Amino acid sequence: MAAWQTRVHALAAARNAVILAHNYQAPIIQDVAHHVGDSLALSRIAATSDAETIVFAGVHFMAETAKLLSPAKRVLIPDQAAGCSLADTINADQLRAWKAEHPGAVVVSYVNTTAEVKAETDVCCTSSNAVDVVRSIPEDREILFLPDQFLGAHVRRATGRTNIHVWLGECHVHADISPSDLVESVRANPAADLYVHPECGCTTSALWLAESGELPAARTHVLSTGGMLDHARRETSRQVLVATEIGMLHQLRKANPTTDFQPVNPKAACPFMKMTTPEKLEACLGDPSLTRGYEVDVPADVAARARQAVERMVAIGNPGSGE
Structure with a gap:
């Protein structure tokens, strides 16, 4: 695989691209990436990079987050079908309906959500700062926490708050x-x-x-x-x-x-994360005129509102790890 890694790095250099790989990617993908980590940390690294193109070996919402933080850069994903069972548990229409049932509630969304959901969110959180984000909200304000029910339960335990409504979503893995x-x-x-x-x-x-x-x-x-x-x-x-x-x-x-x-469970492998293969990653870095099918974009109005939710989280304090 050394020859393949050499080819991939040469293509990345020729395209002025930075390769990001999530911690859940296959080892061969992690080892060829320029940076490995959680989605938010990787997106923040990409935003400070001189690279013109970001190749995100992860799932779709992660590439969207990279685009939110680097709107002027081209963002590619090796497989557009790489979704997320957790992010897919709630869409923007469902969130708007939930908000209508709880007017005045503060919406806190885990970063493992689509850009459209982030755009309907007041403040995002990560798994490492979710407790701090919730503690920053006045205790008399209702909170809608989404989409992960287990992270939501953890936040309830840690804060002792009883006015947190938690969406019943989960990562299947x-x-x-x-x-x-x-x-x-x-x-x-x-x-x-x-x-x-x-x-x-x-x-x-x-x-x-x-x-x-x-x-x-x-x-x-x-x-x-x-x-x-x-x-x-x-x-x-x-x-x-x-x-x-x-x-x-x-x-x-x-x-x-x-x-x-x-x-703890040796079968706990995410099928979406494993959709990025060496062949797909190399193809993604191919001739720019032939790789439009790999590009991830977010409409400007959605991106602006979603970016605000992420920026509010950062303003509260160090966001730490995304997942």
Whole structure:
């Protein structure tokens, strides 16, 4: 694959393009990218890059976010059909109807949403700053939190607020990392630490295990993908169980080769993330006159309103990790 990587880098240089790969991409895609990370961090890196073209190896809403933050740049995605089961749980019409049922409520949208949904949002949040964003809203204001029900439940627990209405959406991959998967993994590996993404259906069980003492609280960590990577760099435990999409293991193992990172559910692979193949990535970087089918754009009026929701989040404080 060395020859393929050389070709891809040569095409990127010729097109003045920067290649971004999400943590959940296949290892071969991660290894050829100029930058690997979560969607928001990657989009912010691209916005400061001198590159004229952004190639986003991820899912569609991520490429849209890159376009929001780099409106003058060309944004390409290797497969336009790479969607997101979480983002697809709510559209702009559904959000407008929900807002009509709760006039005056503040809409907080996770970054894992389409640009059209962000345009109907008051302020965005990431998995690492969702609690801070909600705490910045006056306690007497109702909140509509969307679209992830598990992240919403985590925010409710952390803030103690009872006036948060949570959309019943979920990432199918994270939802399938079940409480039983978690309990079985912890009991089979009693000396291991635990990293759990707040989108997971097993987050409550992880906290219960910590509260019961079966897994010491000091070894139980609810973290965004960026938080997992930061924690992995200073990890001293011999083994860590990881509850998130399995593509994340590649970056964790690179960050800390001395710790044994194992998935709570080894089948937790996102089919949309794996739609980016070496062949598609190379084709995406081909002759610019032939690659219009890879381009992602956002209507100017939608982009302007969506960008405001992201900027309000940044104004509250460090947005940290996107997912």
